[in-house]
Amino acid sequence: YAAEKVMVIGMNTSPIVSLDPAKAYEFEGSWILDNVYDKLVRFKPGSASEIEPGIAESWEFSGNNITFTIRDGAKFSNGDPVDAEAVAYSLKRVVKLAQAPSWVITQFGVTEDSIKAIGNKVQIIMDKAYSPSLVLSCMTYSVTGTVNPKVAEEHNVEGDMGMAYLTENSVGSGPYKLVSWERNQKLLFEVNENYWGTKPEIDKIIIIDVPESSSQLLQLKGGTIDVAWNLEHDQIPDVEKTKGVYTLSKPQFKLIYFGMNGQTPPTDNVLVRRAVKSAIDVEAVIKAVGGGVTELHTFIPKGMFAYYDGEEVPYNPEKAKELLAEAGYPNGFEITLTVPDFLSTEGTVVKSYLEQVGIKTNLEVIAYTTLLGKYREQGLELVMARWGADYADPDANAKPFAHCRTTSDEATIKQLAWRNAYANPEFTDMVEKAAFIQDRDEREKVYLELQKKWQSDGIFKILYQMTIQLGLNDRVGNFILNELTQTPWELITLKD
Amino acid sequence: MVSNLAKENLQNWIVSWGKRHSSEISDFKETVYLIKKSPLTMVGLAVILILIIMAIFAPYIAPYDPVAMHLDNRLAPPSKAHLLGTDELGRDILSRIIYGAGVALKIVLIVLAIDLPLGILLGLAAGYFGGWIDEIIMRIADIFMAFPRLILAMAIGTALGPSLRNTMIAIALTMWPVYARLARGETLSIKERTFIEAERALGTSNFRILVFNILPICVSTLIVRATLDMGNIIRIAAGMSFLGLGAQPPTPDWGLMVSTGRNFLINQWWVPTFPGFAILLAVFGFNLLGDGIRDISDPYLRRGRQ
Amino acid sequence: MEELIQLKEIKKYFPWKKYKYVKAVDGVSLSINKRDIFGLVGESGSGKTTLGRMMIHLIDSTSGSIFYKGKDITKIKKLEKNLRRNMQIVFQDPYSSLHPRKKIKDIIGSGLRTHNLVRSEGELVTKIEQFLNLVGMGEEHLYRYPHELSGGQRQRIAIARALILNPEFVVLDEPTSSLDVSVQAEILNLLKKLREEFDLTYVFITHDLYLARIITEKIAIMYLGKIMEYGDTESIFKNPLHPYTEALFSVIPKLDPQKRTKKIILKGEIPSPFDPPLGCRFHTRCMKKIGEICEKVSPPLKEVEEKHFVSCHLYD
Amino acid sequence: MLKYVIKRLILFVIVIFGVVTITFFISHVIPADPVGAILGENAPQELVEKMERQLGLDLPLGQQYTRYLKGLINWNFGISLRTQKQVSEDLRVYFPATMELAFLALFIAIILGISIGVISAVKRNQWQDNASRVFSLVGISMPAFWLGLLFILILYYHLGLIPAGGRLSPHISPPPMVSGLYLLDSLIAGQFRTFWDALYHLLGPALVLGWIQTAYICRVTRSSMLEVLNEEYIRTARVKGLRERVVIFKHAFRNASIPILTMIGISFGYMLEGSVLTETVFGYPGLGRYAVNSFLSLDLNAVIGSVTLIAICYALSNLIVDLLYAALDPRIKY
Amino acid sequence: MAEEILLEIKDLRVNFYTYRGVVKALNGVNLKIYEGEFFGLVGETGCGKSVTASAVLNLVQNPGKIEEGEILFKQKNLLKMSEKEIREKIRGKEITMIMQYPIAALNPVINNGDQIAEALIANKNMNESEARKRTIELLKEVNIPQPEKIARQFPHQLSGGMAQRVMIAMMLSTEPSLLIADEPTTALDVSIQAQVLSLLKDLISKHRATVLLITHDLSVVAETCSRVGVMYAGDMVEIGTVDQIINNPQHPYTKGLIKAIPSDRSKELVEIRGSVPDLVNPPSGCRFHPRCDYTKPICKKEKPQVLQVEKEHVTACFLYEESRNKKSKEEYAGEYKGGANGRTDSA
Ligand SMILES: Nc1ncnc2c1ncn2[C@@H]1O[C@H](COP(=O)(O)OP(=O)(O)OP(=O)(O)O)[C@@H](O)[C@H]1O
Ligand SMILES: Nc1ncnc2c1ncn2[C@@H]1O[C@H](COP(=O)(O)OP(=O)(O)OP(=O)(O)O)[C@@H](O)[C@H]1O
Ligand SMILES: [Mg+2]
Numbered sequence A: 001y002a003a004e005k006v007m008v009i010g011m012n013t014s015p016i017v018s019l020d021p022a023k024a025y026e027f028e029g030s031w032i033l034d035n036v037y038d039k040l041v042r043f044k045p046g047s048a049s050e051i052e053p054g055i056a057e058s059w060e061f062s063g064n065n066i067t068f069t070i071r072d073g074a075k076f077s078n079g080d081p082v083d084a085e086a087v088a089y090s091l092k093r094v095v096k097l098a099q100a101p102s103w104v105i106t107q108f109g110v111t112e113d114s115i116k117a118i119g120n121k122v123q124i125i126m127d128k129a130y131s132p133s134l135v136l137s138c139m140t141y142s143v144t145g146t147v148n149p150k151v152a153e154e155h156n157v158e159g160d161m162g163m164a165y166l167t168e169n170s171v172g173s174g175p176y177k178l179v180s181w182e183r184n185q186k187l188l189f190e191v192n193e194n195y196w197g198t199k200p201e202i203d204k205i206i207i208i209d210v211p212e213s214s215s216q217l218l219q220l221k222g223g224t225i226d227v228a229w230n231l232e233h234d235q236i237p238d239v240e241k242t243k244g245v246y247t248l249s250k251p252q253f254k255l256i257y258f259g260m261n262g263q264t265p266p267t268d269n270v271l272v273r274r275a276v277k278s279a280i281d282v283e284a285v286i287k288a289v290g291g292g293v294t295e296l297h298t299f300i301p302k303g304m305f306a307y308y309d310g311e312e313v314p315y316n317p318e319k320a321k322e323l324l325a326e327a328g329y330p331n332g333f334e335i336t337l338t339v340p341d342f343l344s345t346e347g348t349v350v351k352s353y354l355e356q357v358g359i360k361t362n363l364e365v366i367a368y369t370t371l372l373g374k375y376r377e378q379g380l381e382l383v384m385a386r387w388g389a390d391y392a393d394p395d396a397n398a399k400p401f402a403h404c405r406t407t408s409d410e411a412t413i414k415q416l417a418w419r420n421a422y423a424n425p426e427f428t429d430m431v432e433k434a435a436f437i438q439d440r441d442e443r444e445k446v447y448l449e450l451q452k453k454w455q456s457d458g459i460f461k462i463l464y465q466m467t468i469q470l471g472l473n474d475r476v477g478n479f480i481l482n483e484l485t486q487t488p489w490e491l492i493t494l495k496d
Numbered sequence B: 001m002v003s004n005l006a007k008e009n010l011q012n013w014i015v016s017w018g019k020r021h022s023s024e025i026s027d028f029k030e031t032v033y034l035i036k037k038s039p040l041t042m043v044g045l046a047v048i049l050i051l052i053i054m055a056i057f058a059p060y061i062a063p064y065d066p067v068a069m070h071l072d073n074r075l076a077p078p079s080k081a082h083l084l085g086t087d088e089l090g091r092d093i094l095s096r097i098i099y100g101a102g103v104a105l106k107i108v109l110i111v112l113a114i115d116l117p118l119g120i121l122l123g124l125a126a127g128y129f130g131g132w133i134d135e136i137i138m139r140i141a142d143i144f145m146a147f148p149r150l151i152l153a154m155a156i157g158t159a160l161g162p163s164l165r166n167t168m169i170a171i172a173l174t175m176w177p178v179y180a181r182l183a184r185g186e187t188l189s190i191k192e193r194t195f196i197e198a199e200r201a202l203g204t205s206n207f208r209i210l211v212f213n214i215l216p217i218c219v220s221t222l223i224v225r226a227t228l229d230m231g232n233i234i235r236i237a238a239g240m241s242f243l244g245l246g247a248q249p250p251t252p253d254w255g256l257m258v259s260t261g262r263n264f265l266i267n268q269w270w271v272p273t274f275p276g277f278a279i280l281l282a283v284f285g286f287n288l289l290g291d292g293i294r295d296i297s298d299p300y301l302r303r304g305r306q
Numbered sequence C: 001m002e003e004l005i006q007l008k009e010i011k012k013y014f015p016w017k018k019y020k021y022v023k024a025v026d027g028v029s030l031s032i033n034k035r036d037i038f039g040l041v042g043e044s045g046s047g048k049t050t051l052g053r054m055m056i057h058l059i060d061s062t063s064g065s066i067f068y069k070g071k072d073i074t075k076i077k078k079l080e081k082n083l084r085r086n087m088q089i090v091f092q093d094p095y096s097s098l099h100p101r102k103k104i105k106d107i108i109g110s111g112l113r114t115h116n117l118v119r120s121e122g123e124l125v126t127k128i129e130q131f132l133n134l135v136g137m138g139e140e141h142l143y144r145y146p147h148e149l150s151g152g153q154r155q156r157i158a159i160a161r162a163l164i165l166n167p168e169f170v171v172l173d174e175p176t177s178s179l180d181v182s183v184q185a186e187i188l189n190l191l192k193k194l195r196e197e198f199d200l201t202y203v204f205i206t207h208d209l210y211l212a213r214i215i216t217e218k219i220a221i222m223y224l225g226k227i228m229e230y231g232d233t234e235s236i237f238k239n240p241l242h243p244y245t246e247a248l249f250s251v252i253p254k255l256d257p258q259k260r261t262k263k264i265i266l267k268g269e270i271p272s273p274f275d276p277p278l279g280c281r282f283h284t285r286c287m288k289k290i291g292e293i294c295e296k297v298s299p300p301l302k303e304v305e306e307k308h309f310v311s312c313h314l315y316d
Numbered sequence D: 001m002l003k004y005v006i007k008r009l010i011l012f013v014i015v016i017f018g019v020v021t022i023t024f025f026i027s028h029v030i031p032a033d034p035v036g037a038i039l040g041e042n043a044p045q046e047l048v049e050k051m052e053r054q055l056g057l058d059l060p061l062g063q064q065y066t067r068y069l070k071g072l073i074n075w076n077f078g079i080s081l082r083t084q085k086q087v088s089e090d091l092r093v094y095f096p097a098t099m100e101l102a103f104l105a106l107f108i109a110i111i112l113g114i115s116i117g118v119i120s121a122v123k124r125n126q127w128q129d130n131a132s133r134v135f136s137l138v139g140i141s142m143p144a145f146w147l148g149l150l151f152i153l154i155l156y157y158h159l160g161l162i163p164a165g166g167r168l169s170p171h172i173s174p175p176p177m178v179s180g181l182y183l184l185d186s187l188i189a190g191q192f193r194t195f196w197d198a199l200y201h202l203l204g205p206a207l208v209l210g211w212i213q214t215a216y217i218c219r220v221t222r223s224s225m226l227e228v229l230n231e232e233y234i235r236t237a238r239v240k241g242l243r244e245r246v247v248i249f250k251h252a253f254r255n256a257s258i259p260i261l262t263m264i265g266i267s268f269g270y271m272l273e274g275s276v277l278t279e280t281v282f283g284y285p286g287l288g289r290y291a292v293n294s295f296l297s298l299d300l301n302a303v304i305g306s307v308t309l310i311a312i313c314y315a316l317s318n319l320i321v322d323l324l325y326a327a328l329d330p331r332i333k334y
Numbered sequence E: 001m002a003e004e005i006l007l008e009i010k011d012l013r014v015n016f017y018t019y020r021g022v023v024k025a026l027n028g029v030n031l032k033i034y035e036g037e038f039f040g041l042v043g044e045t046g047c048g049k050s051v052t053a054s055a056v057l058n059l060v061q062n063p064g065k066i067e068e069g070e071i072l073f074k075q076k077n078l079l080k081m082s083e084k085e086i087r088e089k090i091r092g093k094e095i096t097m098i099m100q101y102p103i104a105a106l107n108p109v110i111n112n113g114d115q116i117a118e119a120l121i122a123n124k125n126m127n128e129s130e131a132r133k134r135t136i137e138l139l140k141e142v143n144i145p146q147p148e149k150i151a152r153q154f155p156h157q158l159s160g161g162m163a164q165r166v167m168i169a170m171m172l173s174t175e176p177s178l179l180i181a182d183e184p185t186t187a188l189d190v191s192i193q194a195q196v197l198s199l200l201k202d203l204i205s206k207h208r209a210t211v212l213l214i215t216h217d218l219s220v221v222a223e224t225c226s227r228v229g230v231m232y233a234g235d236m237v238e239i240g241t242v243d244q245i246i247n248n249p250q251h252p253y254t255k256g257l258i259k260a261i262p263s264d265r266s267k268e269l270v271e272i273r274g275s276v277p278d279l280v281n282p283p284s285g286c287r288f289h290p291r292c293d294y295t296k297p298i299c300k301k302e303k304p305q306v307l308q309v310e311k312e313h314v315t316a317c318f319l320y321e322e323s324r325n326k327k328s329k330e331e332y333a334g335e336y337k338g339g340a341n342g343r344t345d346s347a
C-alpha cells in the first residue's frame, strides 16, 4: 500500500462560481479547469506565447476557416473516448449556453452552425480572416475545454446541457478529475487514470478555502497547506526567511489602471487629463504595495507582443500644476475617486498625490460589485480597477482600453473606454484594423503608435502590472506558472 | 465702585446658586464618592477621559500627521521615533490611534444624538397614548430588533454606500428600538404611579405631564442605558469598518486600521495589534464606566437613605 | 348644614380580562356636609381609595351620580379648572406620591402654574415658602428632592401641594398609614389646624378605627365595595350595630387593658372582589348570620337609629 | 396558554414579514450591478442585460416584490448568483455549520458565564468579583475579528492548540449528510475520527464567540443574582438553616434565571451576528460568511435568504425563551 | 414562668458602612429574654429592631458589621461561633424568624409545601415523604383549609394572611426554642391580624417556644407580650413588663410614644417633636435629647446609664437618675396618673 501523494493548496475559493468550462470566468476557476478539461491547443508550460497541441494534434488555417485534427486514443475520466464529435459538441455548447466567457469564441463570428465535426477533424468557420495568433491564443482559454457529451446530455435539465450538473462535477479528459466540492471548504481532485499525456505524480490535490492571506501564510508555515495561493507582497520576505518554504512569483497579464471620465468636466479636457496623469507617481504606488509588481505604463503588459515601454506623460508635479493653470484650474478642483476595496492602499496613495497638486479628492472605497454597477452606467468620475487579459494577444486589451466609437447606448463594445465615457474614433479605427493585420511587424507598428497616442491623449493611466505571489513548501517542485495564470498540474512534483 | 459691586453680585449669585442647587451638589458628591469607591469604574473613567483628551487635543499630542505617508519608512517596527511603529504607507500608528479617538467618539456621540431623542419620542408616544400608535411603533421596533445588529447595519451600510456618515446612520437605525422600548416601558410604569395621578389631580395637562413629569425620568434611564451601549457602538462601527462598510481611508479609524493591517498580523504584528488594542481599551473603558454608572444610578444599590 | 357633595348609587367596575370585573365600589350612596370630616373606614380592598378618587373626579364612575354643590360631575368629561382646583387629594404613600426627580418647589408649584395663580417666579417662590411654613417646614427645603426628606416631611409636602390651590374639598387617603405613630400625631394635628384655617371639608380614609374615631365626625364603614354602616362617629362607636363593625372594634389592639373586650375573631379571608358573595357581602364571615336570607338578599341601608344607617338583615 | 402561543406566533409571522420586506427593499435600492459583478469585469453588456432579464431584475420593484413573496412561501429564495444554486439549498449546507458553532459557543458561554457570574455575585466587591468582571468585560470589549486573529496567531501558530480554520482537516471528508451537523452526522455514520476532527475545528471560533457571549451572560447573571440575593426569601432560606450552596442554587439561582434565560436567548441572536465576523476570520463555511459574501457580491437572493433565516432564528429563540419562562416562574400566566 | 435566661444580648454594636458614612445602627444594646416568655420590642422605623433580630441569627446584611458585644444563647456566645456552627446548630433549629412581608419572604418559584418540607429535611433529618406528611399536618395546625391543595400552590396564589400562616408553619415546624417575629402582622388587615396573632399565641404556648415579637405598635405589644423593650435610634431606652411600661413609663420617649397613640377623641394627640435622627451623625450623649422636653446639659454630653427602676424595669435616662437621687417618686407618678385618668374617662 504505497502512500498516496496529496498536495494541499490554500486559496480564497469564494470567487469560484462554477467549474463548468462554458461558465467559469475567474482566474481561480480557469486555473483549475485547465487541468480537468482538455482544450484544443495550449501554451507550452510556462509560456504565454508558444502554442503546443492539446486534444488537437494539429491545426490548419485557411481563409476564415480553421481545422483541428483530434488526437487518437484520448479518453474521458469515465473511460468514454474523446472524439471530434465531443470537441465540436463542447464548442457548440459554449455558443449555445452563451455564458460569460463565451465571447472568447463568439467574437470571431462563430455560431453553432459554423462548428462541424468531420471524421476526426473539427472545422470552425469564422466571419473574417483573423490573425491566427489571435485565434489560437483564444483557443487556449479554459472555455474551450472538452466535456463528455454523453454525460452532459444525461444531466440535461431544461436545455442547460448539463450545466447545473457540471458546476460541481467533472467528466473531462484532463490529468485530474473533480471528485467533490464543498463550497467554501474544499475541492478535491484525483488523478484521471485515463489521461493521455504525462502521468501525474500527485494522486490527490486538495484546494482548501483560506480567504485571508495571513491565514494562508500561517498555514503554509504551520505545514497545513503546501501551497499558499495568494500572498501579499509584504509577506514574501517572511516566506523567504522561513526554512522549508519558498516563494514563486510571476508577472501576470493583469494590470491596475486609473481612469477618468472623458465626458464630464473637468476631465473632459485633455489638459486636465494630462495634468492628473503627471500628478500621479506610479513608483510611489508600487512602493506602497510593497513592491514585487512590475512597472507598466501601457495597456499591453510586459511579456506580450507589441509592448511599448515608453511613457508619454511621466510623473511631474510641476508640469501638472502648469497644465492645470493652463486648463483654467489654477486652484485645482474637487473630484471623487472610486476604488474597489482591494485597491484601497493604491487609492490612498493616488489621492495624496492628486492633493499635492491641488486636486481635492474624495476617496470612495466600495465593494467591487457596487463599483461595477456604477461603472457600467458611466457614473464614475475617477476610478481605479484591475483588468486581466483573457488571452495572450494585444487585442485582448486594446479593445477594452481604446475601442469606443460612441459613448451612447448604441456602442458595440461597452468596455472600459465606454464605461469612462470616452469615445475616440481614431483609436477605435486602429484597434479594429490591427485585429486583421496578418503581418506581425506591421501589426506591432500599429499597436505601438496606438499606445503612444493613447498615453498622451487618453483617459487612462496604468499603475502597474500585477504579479502573482505564491508560497510553496519545499516538497513541492516544478510548479510552473505563465503570465495567464496557467499551471500544468501533471508536471508538479511532490517529495514525501 | 462698579467692580466691587459686580464682585459682590457675583458672590451673592454664587451663594444663592449653591443654595438652590445644594441637592445637586450633594448628589454629585455622592456620585463622586461612589465612583471613587469602585476601582473598576475609576479605571473606566480614566480610560474615557484619556480618550476625550486624545480626541480634543490630537493635533497637539500626536507626534505626526496621521495621514502623511512616508513610503520609505513603511512597516517600521516600534522604535523611539515611532513608538507604535508605522503602517504600510509609513504613517505613524500612534498618531493615527490618537486621531482615531476622535473618530470613535464622534460615532458614539452622533449615534446617540440620533437615537436618544428618537427613542424617547417614539417610546413616550407608544407608552402614553397606547392603542394603535403603540401597536405600530412597537411592531416596527420588533422587526428591527429581529435583525441581529451587525447584519442590519451591514445591509443598510451596503445600501447607502460605505462612509463614516452612513455607518452612523446604519448603527442608529439598528439601535433605536432598544431606546424606544425602554422609554415605552418606563412611560407605562410611570404613567400608573401615584405622583402622576397627583399631578392629574392638580389639573396638569397631558402635555405637561408628559414633558415635565414623565420625560425627565425616561431621559435619565435612557442615559444610563446609553453609557452601557457606547462601547457596543464603537465595536459595531469597528466591525463594519472591518468588513469594508465603514470609514473610508485615509480616515484614521481603528476598525479600518485593523482591517487593512490584518495581512500584516504575522510579520508586522504592530500594524493590526495596536489599533485593535485601542478598540479593546475604549470599549472596555466604556463598559466599565457604563457598569459603574448603572450600579450608581440603581436606587437599590444606592440606598442608605430609606 | 349645607351639603357639599352627594353620592347616589355610585359604582365602579374595573374591567378585568374579558367579561370579568373587579367590583371595587358597588352602589354607594352618602352625603357629606360642608366643613365635615367624613371618615371612610374599611379593610384593604374594600374600595375606599376608589371611592375617594371618584369623588374628586380623578376616575370616572361606572354608574350613579355625584353631585358637587348640586351639580352632577359624573356627566362632565373634563372638569373645568375651577372645579378641579376645588377638589384635591392627599395620597396614602408619601414615598410614591412625590415625583422623585422634581424639586419641592416644582412639586408644590405645579398646580399654581397650571392654574395661573401666580404672575411671576418671585411670587411663586413667596407663595410656596408661605405654605411650607404653614405645614411646618422651612424655606431650606425649597430646592430639595423628596428623597432627602423623611416620611413625615414628605406627607407635609403633599398636603401643601393640595392646599396651595385653596380647595374646598380634600380627600385624605390614609395620610398617615405609612408613618410612625409619633409622626402620625404631628400630621393629624396639622390637618386639623389647616381645616380651621381654610374652612375645608375632608374625606378621611383610614383602616384604623381608632384614628377615625378621634378625627372624624361621621364615618362610613365599607366592606367589599359596599357600605355596611354609616352615621355619626360617636353613635357608631358607642353602639356598633353591624356585626362587621362590632368584630372590627373588638380586634383592634388596645393599649389600655380596661378597654379590651372579648375579641371576635372573624373566620376566613376577605372574599375576592371578582365575584363577591351574593346576598350580604359579609355573610361568609359573619358570626351572627341569621339564615338563608343573608346568602340571597343584599340588605339595604336602613336608618336604624337616628342618623345611623346599617345594612344588615338583623335589623329587618 | 394556547392563546398566548398563537398570539406570539402571529407576532412572529408579522416580524418575519417585516424583516423580509425591509431586507428586500434595502437590497434592491443598492445602486449596484450584481449580475455584472458575477459575470466579471470583462463581460459584455448584452450578456449582463440578458441575465438581468432572466432573473427578473428589470421588472418594476413592486412586481419583483410580489414575485419574491410568492417564492418565499415555498421557501424558495430563487437562485444565488454567486453559487448558481438554489439559495435554499445553500442555506441547507451553511446553516447547520453555523448552528453547530453557535450551540457549542453557547454551551461554553452558558457554563462559563453562569458560574463566573454566580461567583462574582456571591463574592461581590471582593477580588473574585473584580477579576471576573474584568474577564467578562474584556470579552464584551474585544472586537470579534481581532480576537479571532489573535487566537489564530497564538493558539494555532505559536501553540498549535487549534487548527487554523475550516470545518474539517483537508484530508478528512465530511460525513454523509443527514442533518448537516458534522458532529451529529459523523456519530450517526460511526466515523469517530471525523467527529473529533470536526469538534477540533469548532474549537477556535467557538471559543471566540463563546467568550464574547460569556461576558453578556456573566454580566446578567451577576446583576440578577445580586438583586435576588437581597430578597427577603433568601433571608428566609438562611433563617431556615439551609446550607449556603442550597440557598444560592436552589433559592437564588432559580429566581435569577429568568433574566439569564432572556440573555441566553438574546445571546443566541448575537451569536449569529458574531458569527459573521468570526467565520470570516476563521474561514469557517457558515451562514455568517455566506451572508457577508452575499452582501459583498450583492447576491440579492442569497442576501435575503440568509438574512431571513437569521432573523427567523433570532425571533424563534426569543419565542422559545418567552415560552420557557412559564416553566421557570409559576407567577407568569398567559 | 421559669426565670431562666434564654437569650442575653450584651452591649451589642452594629455599624453599616455606607457611602454616606458609618450608620451606627445599634449603639450598645442590652437585652435579656427569659425562657418561655413573650417579649416585645417596639420603636419607630429605623431604630434598629430588625438589625437586632438579624444579629441574633448572625445574618446582618452587607455592608453591616457586628462591631462588639455578646449574644448569649443558652449561655453560649453566638458571635464566637463559626458560620457553619450557627447554620448547623442554631438557625432553623434553635432560633427561627417570621418576617414582615410574608409573600416576599416566601420563594416565589418553590411551592408552599416544598418550602416547609425543605426546612424539615434540613433540620429534622426527615426523608422526603416523612417531611411531606408532616408538612400537611403543620398546615392543618395553622388552620389552613385544604392543606394538600395549598401545599401544591405557589406563594403568589396566597393571600397575605395565608402566606403568613405558611410562614409560621415553616418556622415552627422545627420546634425552635426562640422564635423571632419581625412585625408579623403589620402588613395584614386588622381582622386578619387578629387571626394571625391569636394563632401565633396558641401555637407558641403549645410548642413552648420563647418569642421575640418586634413591632412598632405598642398596642399590639400591650395585648400580647409579657415584657417590652423600647428602642430609640439604636439605643434600648427602657425595658419592663407591659404593665410597668404602660402604667409607669420612665423614659420621656416612652411617654411620648404612649401619648401619641390615638385612643380618645377628647384628648389632644401629642406629638414628639422633631424627627428620627440620622444614624450617621447621631446626636451626642443621649440620642433622644434633641427631641426631649426635659433636656439637660448632661444629656448632650454623656450616654445615660441603664438604671434599675423596679424589678425587671430598667431605663436609660438622666431624668430618672436625678429623680431617683431626689427620691421624689410621687411627682412622676402623679404626672402619669393624670394621663391615665384622662384616658379612662371616656371608655
Ligand atoms: N385601576 C384598577 N384596575 C383594576 N382594579 C383596581 C384598580 N384600582 C383598584 N382596583 C381594585 O379595586 C378594589 C378596591 O381597591 P381600593 O384601592 O379602592 O381599595 P382600598 O380600600 O383603598 O384598599 P387599601 O386599604 O389597600 O388602600 C381592589 O380589589 C383593587 O384590586
Ligand atoms: N443594609 C443596610 N445598609 C445600610 N443601612 C442599613 C441597612 N440595614 C439597616 N440599616 C440602617 O440601620 C438602622 C436600623 O434599621 P432596622 O432595619 O433595624 O430598623 P427597624 O427598627 O427594623 O425599622 P422598621 O420598623 O422600618 O423595620 C436604620 O437606620 C437603617 O438605615
Ligand atoms: Mg387605598
Ligand SMILES: [Mg+2]
Pocket (backbone or CB within 6 Å): E049, E050, E051, E182
Ligand atoms: Mg424592621
